[in-house]
Amino acid sequence: xxxxxxxxxxxxxxxxxxxxxxxxxxxxxxxxxxxxxxxxxxxxxxxxxxxxxxxxxxxxxxxxxxxxxxxxxxxxxxxxxxxxxxxxxxxxxxxxxxxxxxxxxxxxxxxxxxxxxxxxxxxxxxxxxxxxxxxxxxxxxxxxxxxxxxxxxxxxxxxxxxxxxxxxxxxxxxxxxxxxxxxxxxxxxxxxxxxxxxxxxxxxxxxxxxxxxxxxxxxxxxxxxxxxxxxxxxxxxxxxxxxxxxxxxxxxxxxxxxxxxxxxxxxxxxxxxxxxxxxxxxxxxxxxxxxxxxxxxxxxxxxxxxxxxxxxxxxxxxxxxxxxxxxxxxxxxxxxxxxxxxxxxxxxxxxxxxxxxxxxxxxxxxxxxxxxxxxxxxxxxxxxxxxxxxxxxxxxxxxxxxxxxxx
Numbered sequence: 001x002x003x004x005x006x007x008x009x010x011x012x013x014x015x016x017x018x019x020x021x022x023x024x025x026x027x028x029x030x031x032x033x034x035x036x037x038x039x040x041x042x043x044x045x046x047x048x049x050x051x052x053x054x055x056x057x058x059x060x061x062x063x064x065x066x067x068x069x070x071x072x073x074x075x076x077x078x079x080x081x082x083x084x085x086x087x088x089x090x091x092x093x094x095x096x097x098x099x100x101x102x103x104x105x106x107x108x109x110x111x112x113x114x115x116x117x118x119x120x121x122x123x124x125x126x127x128x129x130x131x132x133x134x135x136x137x138x139x140x141x142x143x144x145x146x147x148x149x150x151x152x153x154x155x156x157x158x159x160x161x162x163x164x165x166x167x168x169x170x171x172x173x174x175x176x177x178x179x180x181x182x183x184x185x186x187x188x189x190x191x192x193x194x195x196x197x198x199x200x201x202x203x204x205x206x207x208x209x210x211x212x213x214x215x216x217x218x219x220x221x222x223x224x225x226x227x228x229x230x231x232x233x234x235x236x237x238x239x240x241x242x243x244x245x246x247x248x249x250x251x252x253x254x255x256x257x258x259x260x261x262x263x264x265x266x267x268x269x270x271x272x273x274x275x276x277x278x279x280x281x282x283x284x285x286x287x288x289x290x291x292x293x294x295x296x297x298x299x300x301x302x303x304x305x306x307x308x309x310x311x312x313x314x315x316x317x318x319x320x321x322x323x324x325x326x327x328x329x330x331x332x333x334x335x336x337x338x339x340x341x342x343x344x345x346x347x348x349x350x351x352x353x354x355x356x357x358x359x360x361x362x363x364x365x366x367x368x369x370x371x372x373x374x375x376x377x378x379x380x381x382x383x384x385x386x387x388x389x390x391x392x393x394x395x396x397x398x399x400x401x402x403x404x405x406x407x
Contacts, residue, residue: 037077040064044084050106052086061090067184074117079104085318097123103146112137121159125150145185160200164189172212173198184227185210193218193235199243203257211235215263219243221254221276226261226284234264234286240271245275252276252296260285268311270294281309283328292316298339305329315352322364336362344368346375356383 044051050062053061057315065082066073074096075082088107093114102108103126110125112134114242119138119274127157133151140159144150150167158176165185177200183189184207191198191209195217202219207227214236225235238262242253254276261284269275277295281304282288288308292298298319306328315333322342326332326349334346336353342364353359359379 041077041081044081047084048084050084052089052107054089058091065090066095068235069127074098075100097121099123102126102128103143180204183207195243214238216241217243219254220258222257224259225263226259228262230262234262236266237263238266239269239275240267240273255280259283260288265289270311275278277303279303282306292319295319300324305332308332329389338362340364341368345373346370347372 038358056064062073062163065076065085067076072094079101083106085105086103086107088109090108092108092110094116095110096116097120099122100118101124103124105127106129109131110128111131113132115137118136120134120140120142121138122141124143126143128150129148130150133153134156135153135157138157138159139152139162141161143163143165144167145163145165145385147166151170151381152164152167153170156171156173157159158173158178158181160177161180162178163182165182167186167189168187169188169190172192174192174197175199178191178198179200179202183191184206186208189209190212191206192212193199193201193215194213196231197213199218203222205224207224208229210229210231211225212231216238220242223310228235239253244250244252244254251272252274256276257279259281261281263285265285265287268289268291269277270289271294273294275294276299277290278299279302283304284304285307289311291311292314295308298316300316301320302323304325304327307326308329310329310331310333312331315335317335317337318339320339321334321344322340323344325345325347327345327347330346332349334349334351336351336355336358340363344364344367346368351359356379359365360376365376370378
């Protein structure tokens with residue numbers, strides 16, 4: 001058989017017959033692949049099952065399923081098509097893991113070390129089976145819940161908002177941003193906190209993680225310490241040595257929505273700083289002492305104050321007490337001048353007033369409770385017993401003195 005080269009074509013001469021085989025130019029190749037993709041999209045549009053492209057070679061799958069550039073590749077088909085294809089025989093080597101939701105796909109197997117760019121951002125890895133561990137990579141906005149064999153090793157950098165459910169950690173986390181991250185359901189996570197370590201932990205859930213160090217320099221708004229394993233039993237917190245969350249409020253320490261179980265307060269919440277405590281839960285903490293004058297905008301709304309002591313001689317006035325629970329607190333004194341008291345639980349708090357009617361005028365008084373009863377009812381009963389007749393106060397003291405002298 002004689003072969004004759006011509007521009008962009010090859011002619012095979014067999015006997016006296018000519019069979020022309022035209023070499024595909026790059027444009028022709030792209031057009032051919034696009035036709036295949038369109039056909040695949042059309043055929044799977046109303047298909048309810050999942051197909052496996054077993055008859056295709058690895059090279060053919062690469063052409064059909066991915067767009068390629070010089071350094072990486074990305075999906076070439078819409079998710080509604082991809083989710084109807086079994087990916088178990090598809091290679092994700094050099095894949096760019098950026099803004100991808102694998103939870104909708106079937107059979108995805110990934111070797112983290114072979115992903116492109118050494119960065120995974122805004123990726124849902126649910127359903128993915130991993131071969132090998134993540135190392136020397138940047139993780140931000142990744143969800144691992146529902147994945148299999150997710151292991152995080154050495155030299156991993158963290159950008160926050162990661163859900164580490166179902167992840168096993170092999171190395172401690174000593175630096176990086178953990179804002180918005182969730183460790184519940186993870187294994188082996190050890191986090192070293194402190195000014196020179198990890199300090200950006202806003203809205204972080206530390207359940208199932210081991211915490212070391214202290215909170216000096218940390219910014220902790222919304223941090224949940226419940227369920228964490230803490231070195232030495234309690235993690236130390238110096239309220240005046242925490243980081244601030246905003247350059248515009250350099251004197252404001254934000255405890256909003258924090259859950260302080262397992263945290264030991266080493267100093268009172270007072271001094272020169274102002275503290276936001278809206279939604280904070282102090283249940284399970286230790287050593288919390290509050291001076292009411294330093295609470296930002298006097299906003300205690302939705303706080304749980306169990307275990308909190310208030311500095312003697314102080315009282316809470318002009319405050320937002322909506323949803324505040326004083327059960328288990330010590331020394332809280334509430335004046336009759338409050339902005340709102342909707343759904344507040346005033347159990348274990350004391351009240352201070354000049355005119356009892358001032359309490360009945362507080363917005364939300366009808367929904368406030370005390371020891372499981374309507375606060376308004378309990379207050380009225382107390383008033384009727386001890387304050388309707390001022391003489392009762394003195395007669396009780398006289399009787400108590402006589403009883404004591406007779407013992």
